[in-house]
Amino acid sequence: MTADRQSDTHTAYTQIRSRILDGRLAPGNPVSPRNMADELMLGHMPVRSAIQRLVVEGLVEVVPRRGTYVTAPTRIDLREIFEVRLALESTAAYLAAVSGATEGLSAAADQLRRIAGGESTDLMTEQRVGWVFHQEMFSAAKNERLYTSYRLLRAQSGLALNELHRDDASTVRRGTSEHLVIYDSIRSREPEAARRHMWNHILDGTDARIKLIRGQHDAAT
Numbered sequence: 001m002t003a004d005r006q007s008d009t010h011t012a013y014t015q016i017r018s019r020i021l022d023g024r025l026a027p028g029n030p031v032s033p034r035n036m037a038d039e040l041m042l043g044h045m046p047v048r049s050a051i052q053r054l055v056v057e058g059l060v061e062v063v064p065r066r067g068t069y070v071t072a073p074t075r076i077d078l079r080e081i082f083e084v085r086l087a088l089e090s091t092a093a094y095l096a097a098v099s100g101a102t103e104g105l106s107a108a109a110d111q112l113r114r115i116a117g118g119e120s121t122d123l124m125t126e127q128r129v130g131w132v133f134h135q136e137m138f139s140a141a142k143n144e145r146l147y148t149s150y151r152l153l154r155a156q157s158g159l160a161l162n163e164l165h166r167d168d169a170s171t172v173r174r175g176t177s178e179h180l181v182i183y184d185s186i187r188s189r190e191p192e193a194a195r196r197h198m199w200n201h202i203l204d205g206t207d208a209r210i211k212l213i214r215g216q217h218d219a220a221t
Contacts (some may be wrong), residue, residue, distance in 0.1 A: 008046035013053050015040055020059050020070055027072035031060055081153065086202045088150050089134070093182055093198035096140035097191040101183065105136040109183040112176050123172050130172075133179050137198075140186065178204070 016036060019025040031054075037047040051068060054060040061071045096105065111129050115122075138147045178201040185194035 008042050009049045009053075012036070012040055012042050012047045012050035016047075016050055016054060017059060020054075025070050027070050029070045031068045031070060033068070082202070084153055085150075086199060088146060088153070089137075089202055090195045090199040092138050092141040092143070092146055092150075093186065094141075094191045094195035095143055095146070096137050097186040097189055097194035099140060099142050100189055101187045102136065102140040105133070105140045105183065105186065108133040108136050109180060109187075112179055112183075116173065116176050116180070121169055121173075123169060126172055126176060130175055130179055133183070137182075137186070174204075175201070 016025070016031065025031065031051060033044055033048045033051055036051070037044045040047065051060055055062060055068075059071055060068055062068050096102075101109075108129055112126075112133065115126050115129065138150060141147070178197065182194055182197045182201060185191075185197055
């Protein structure tokens with residue numbers, strides 16, 4: 001494979017993968033090599049090579065005599081993904097408490113505290129800050145291998161670990177309160193308490209999240 005073809009394959013892989021992870025290509029959507037090549041203005045061979053790489057990663061599946069589609073996680077897939085997430089995030093909370101809160105984590109917690117104490121409710125903003133909190137917690141854990149494992153899980157599971165918007169204000173606010181409890185344990189350097197609170201936080205939303213993801217996929221098919 002020439003250097004140019006390798007570069008085009010990497011470009012195609014990055015672009016298609018990005019579309020899957022940000023939801024532009026939802027589970028069950030077709031991934032036509034010809035259409036993707038036209039859209040990305042790349043050759044068919046690099047696009048086909050990129051799609052094969054995505055098949056290996058589990059983001060795309062080939063259905064015999066039908067075509068290539070974005071993989072739709074089954075309920076078992078989702079359950080296993082969240083079990084791994086449970087282990088990774090509770091460990092990250094534990095390690096963050098060992099190292100102590102970083103400026104980024106503290107800034108996210110301060111913003112959540114201001115939101116929780118305000119009168120108006122902007123659910124989208126509140127959820128976005130909550131997602132930042134999780135990212136900053138991994139940074140505070142100071143374990144690149146742990147964070148790499150989490151990023152790999154995201155890449156393999158696509159929508160299952162992507163941020164999903166919720167319209168239920170009480171659920172969003174409960175999540176904010178749980179984030180603040182986790183932060184207080186990290187700031188106080190109480191690793192076991194931080195681990196336990198994060199474990200309960202992830203566990204609390206697992207069933208509802210699986211139902212939401214499956215519902216979105218079923219509605220799209």
